[in-house]
Amino acid sequence: MKTVEHPREPERADPAIIRKAQSGDERAFAQLVQQYESIVYSFAYKVCRDKEKAEEAWQDTFVNVFRKLKQFDGKSKFSTWLYSIVVNNCLMRHRRSKLELATVPIDFPDGFHEHPDTDSEGHVVQTIASWKDTPIDSLMNSELRTLLNNAIKKLPVDYRVVFVLRDIEGQSAEEVSRMLKLSIPAVKSRLRRARVFLREQLNEYMTS
Amino acid sequence: MKLKKIDCLDVAKHVCGDLDEHIDSEECRAIRKHLESCPNCTAYLDSLKKTVLIYQHIPSPRFPKRSRKKLFAKLKIKA
Numbered sequence: 001m002k003t004v005e006h007p008r009e010p011e012r013a014d015p016a017i018i019r020k021a022q023s024g025d026e027r028a029f030a031q032l033v034q035q036y037e038s039i040v041y042s043f044a045y046k047v048c049r050d051k052e053k054a055e056e057a058w059q060d061t062f063v064n065v066f067r068k069l070k071q072f073d074g075k076s077k078f079s080t081w082l083y084s085i086v087v088n089n090c091l092m093r094h095r096r097s098k099l100e101l102a103t104v105p106i107d108f109p110d111g112f113h114e115h116p117d118t119d120s121e122g123h124v125v126q127t128i129a130s131w132k133d134t135p136i137d138s139l140m141n142s143e144l145r146t147l148l149n150n151a152i153k154k155l156p157v158d159y160r161v162v163f164v165l166r167d168i169e170g171q172s173a174e175e176v177s178r179m180l181k182l183s184i185p186a187v188k189s190r191l192r193r194a195r196v197f198l199r200e201q202l203n204e205y206m207t208s
Numbered sequence: 209m210k211l212k213k214i215d216c217l218d219v220a221k222h223v224c225g226d227l228d229e230h231i232d233s234e235e236c237r238a239i240r241k242h243l244e245s246c247p248n249c250t251a252y253l254d255s256l257k258k259t260v261l262i263y264q265h266i267p268s269p270r271f272p273k274r275s276r277k278k279l280f281a282k283l284k285i286k287a
Contacts, residue, residue: 004262026285026286027220029285030280030285033276033279033280034276037271037276038270038271041268041271041272041275042268045268045269046266046268051269051272055272055275057216058271058275059275059278059279059282062279063279063282063283066283072214090263107222108220109252109255110276111248112220112248112252113248114215114216114217114218115215115216115218116216116248123245124245124247126247126248126251127248128247128248128251128252128255130251130255131251131253131254131258133253136261136262136265137265139262140265144262145266147260148266149266150265151218152263167260167264168263168264186275192221193261195256195259196256198263199255199256201257202259202262202272203255206255206258
């Protein structure tokens with residue numbers, strides 16, 4: 001991978017530009033595309049974990065935006081509306097290509113005991129290993145990147161989307177619930193399972 | 209005020225669901241109290257935070273500008 005990029009959410013789209021684009025102004029539409037192109041591509045890549053699929057999802061997303069822009073009523077943030085279109089494209093593309101297990105089997109970590117053992121002085125005995133305190137920049141080598149990539153690919157896409165939206169993109173539980181048409185408890189449950197699953201995949205590397 | 213009794217199972221369920229959210233809620237204060245005496249939940253919470261932090265640091269490839277040209281050609285837009 002030759003470049004490193006973490007696109008930030010752009011400034012809130014100018015309502016005047018959105019209105020112009022909604023009335024068919026191609027220049028305004030092009031401006032919107034340029035404002036959001038990196039964030040949409042980055043998000044699609046994080047969900048698809050594949051450059052080609054991310055590019056296809058990006059194309060589909062902006063074609064949908066072009067066709068459906070008049071339906072945007074300005075009640076939600078433009079980026080939230082846009083995310084919901086990208087999410088649908090990523091999910092559809094993924095489901096077309098692969099039928100996968102829709103559950104995550106892990107609920108609790110290795111070494112977890114509901115009622116932990118205590119020593120003679122009544123102190124809890126540590127059975128969950130502590131992770132290394134190495135700074136992340138020093139940790140990020142090719143071995144870890146491969147491990148991370150494989151781990152997130154193993155995570156079912158319905159969980160992956162929630163994890164990326166909440167923990168990577170920083171969207172609120174309420175926004176994710178609206179985008180995915182899920183209840184807030186369902187968003188939290190998927191996020192919890194996704195985090196535990198990913199943690200377990202990294203556990204051996206981070207404790208050895 | 210007496211804090212609600214919290215055990216490791218509660219921590220696994222609630223902390224995991226919210227991490228740093230609702231930091232001043234009664235639940236969260238009780239969890240913090242539990243963490244003071246539970247090395248397992250402390251290690252677990254720390255590892256979950258590190259998991260999220262590590263994933264936030266994975267780089268994405270740069271947006272391929274050719275995609276914009278392809279899109280505008282497909283939609284017959286002159287930009």
